[in-house]
Structure formats: C-alpha cells, structure tokens
Amino acid sequence: MTAPLLRVQGLRKGYGKHVVLDSVDLDAAEHSCTALIGASGSGKSTLLRCIDLLEVVDDGVVELDGQDITDPRVDADEVRSRIGIVFQAFNLFPHLSVLDNVTLAPRKVHKRPRDEAEHDALQLLDRVGLRDKAGAKPDQLSGGQQQRVAIARALANRPRLMLFDEITSALDPELVGEVLALVRELQQDGMTMLLATHEMGFAREVADRVAFLEAGRVCEIGPPDQVFGDPQRPETRRFLRRIIEAGRL
Template identity: 70%
Template structure:
C-alpha cells in the first residue's frame, strides 16, 4: 500500500523528553518499510524498533540506506510501502499532519544548514518562536540554557561564519534540541568535520545519551558506535542485515557480509 505524507514537554533540568509511549512500547517503530527511487530499491522491508532513552546506531557502507531511513522516519521522504510509528501512532497514515510530526522529531544533518545572516541565538530560537509559538523571552531562555550546556554560552551573538566547524555542528544540535524533541535523528554529523573537531561533537552525543535522549545515529565512526549505542543495525543494500548489541555485532557478527564490512573497517584503522 502506498502511503502519502501529508505540545511536547521535557522534565525540568534535562534535555530529553521523558514522556512515555502510550503502551510503554518503542518511541519509533518501522514495519516493512520500502522506499524506491525509480527502479532502484533503497529500503527493502525494513523493520526497526527504538526503545525510549536508547541509542540505535546505523552502520554500513555509503549507499546502504542509512540516510534514507532517517529521512523517511522524519517524513522528509515518502515511503512506498510499510508503516512508521511514533509512540505507537502511525505517522505515515495519509491523514497525519506531517508538520506536526516533525515538530516532535529533531534532525541534525552533516551539513550545518545554519542561516548565515542570523546569530547563533537567532538560529536556535527561530523554530521555537515561529513554529511552536513560544514567546521570545521563553525561547531565548531555553536557547541560552542549551548553549551553555553544550559549551557555547559565550557564542550566542556570533554569526555562523565566525564559528569553527565543530561549533557550528554543536549549534545545529542545540537548534534541534530547542524544540524539545521526543526523538533525535543524527545523520553522519561528523562527516564534514576536520578530524580534530570530531571528538567535541561526539562528546555532545555522549552527554545526550546520559541525559536519556532517544537517538538514531547514522555513522561511519565505528568505535563511537560501539561505545555509545544500545543496539547496532548493519544495513546492506537497503536491508537491515544484522542487528544486536554492540559487543555482538562488532565482536561476533553472525552474517558473512557484516564480517567482511568490519574487516575492511579494521584494516583502515577505524575500529
């Protein structure tokens, strides 16, 4: 069946939205999701469950479907078959307001996508004010709190071109968090960074995990995925070929294709 796409709170003092799913189930669930571009099948009957306050790492070669999966989960791409659920409610139902869904999901891409003519504070408060209708004072107070937490307290008045790549990516993460998302999707957020800046951004993700933020991360940083993830999914040709705890997937892969992929990673010194 082809699907057509069409007030959150957080506990005080924490970044994560701790509102439970209605049935205590996963925050995000994909059922038999299929996505094609012309004759090319990018996702093949993908099934995935993301429990609350956990980190799911998507690994695999470029073109394996990791980024497309995230874009489908945020309704930036229309799926061709299957269903996607957020807190038990189907968000790929044609009657669903896609914009309302996106207000509950934060997304950070490898490109920072900051508005160059706006200060850091203006970039961060734009969506809370314009989309969520927060008063300016409340939006700015929330933004300043997050910027301080992520080590950017003194940069609120700076313009993006005055920041390092790592600082810009941290601003992009703050912008995603400012709307108090139920779920955070991170798509290769270190891919555009110089090696010396990767650590500071990954440190932010570690902090978010400790705060209990539910995250799905597409990454080529294998050592980081092994450290931070609660579950790892290896994608190959649009299929979730293997999933499991990091120690199992990285230490004792059950699929030959997973093993070959990890062998190349090890030879390259990335694991």
C-alpha cells in the first residue's frame, strides 16, 4: 500500500488556554483533493498554517513524503518550497508587477536565473489566463485576477502539495467561479490539495474526501457523497442542516 503524501498525527495547537487543534489525524494521498469544512473557528485555517510550518505545533507530527517536517531540526524554508499555500487575502506585493510577484521566490529563494524564472512564470500566467497582465500591478486587477496570480505564484515553486485557505471568501460572488474553475483544473491535473472552503457544492464536486472539523477535531471524514448525503455524526448533521437552511448546499 502506497504511503500518503501527507500524514498528520495527533496534531495539537493552542494559544494560551484556548485549544485550536485537538489531536487532529489526517492523511492525504498523492494526487488527491481533500476538502476541509466546518464553521468559522473550527480550526481549518490553523491546520493549514501548521502544515505549512507558519505555526509552531504544540504536539503531534506532520509528515510530508515520509519526512517529519515538525522536527525542529528541519529547514522550514526548504519544506515550504515543497508546499504552496494560497490565502483568502491575496498577499501580493503591491509595488511589484504580476510577473515579478510570480518570479520573486524562484529567483531570490531558489536562485534560478531571471530568464528561466520569467519563462516559467509566463507559462503559469498563460495557464491562469493572465499572461496579458504580466506587466500590471496588483491594484490594476480584479479580486479574481489577483487570486489567480496568487495561485500562479504558489505554483511557481513546483510544489508537491497545495493548500487553499478559503480562497474565495474575499471575492465578490461573480468572481468566485473563475477561481474555482482554476482549482478544478489543478485537481484534474492530479495536484495534491487540501482545500478549506465554505463552498459546499464545490467541495462535493471536486474533493475525493471531505473532512468535517468542529472545535479543533476532525469529527468525520469520508467520500463527499457519504459526508454530505449520509453523515454519521450528529455534529456533522447539525452543521449541514444549518448550511442547507442558509441555502448554501
């Protein structure tokens, strides 16, 4: 049996007395898409930040390609070069062009020659439909375009794993579709992804597995049709009932 690309075991994270993640276990097979669902404050974003080593975990282990990346001796920058993360806020550098935003890490961190980095970046911008915006500044783009640039920037390091943290939450409703279409393409291309989202219909469509989090725990995990259509836990049923009543599923 092939080992998962990502394995999270017994992950705990708290701030003072407030426990945000409470013994989380989660695996992700290579080329799979796992959607993280749950109410705000359930721990989805913190889980992604711990996987990307943006937060120091209190206990537990995160393994990527069989390597314990939570070992304090690990080079966090090297690990992050294998993980792409995209946030709900686009986090683009406003003073840099789109092309320079995408090439910054390959050039500065990975020391790739400018012409090589720019060649690859233009191919990525082609992929996200924004090659013609290579010379633009972020404030000249729509929110959906900025988020697609942020995805291109995350892909520029050729990551093994992509993390998406509520990437449509800051977008106007009419711009959500163009970003989700790009994520759908990545899923079809076999990119391994963890996707924290409030877009339940999208999670049901693209995910191989759905993990429902509540109070920092993974309460239920399984195929989308099972989690959404036949949830086993009362906490999952309560959450989905609220979602359905709000017209979001």
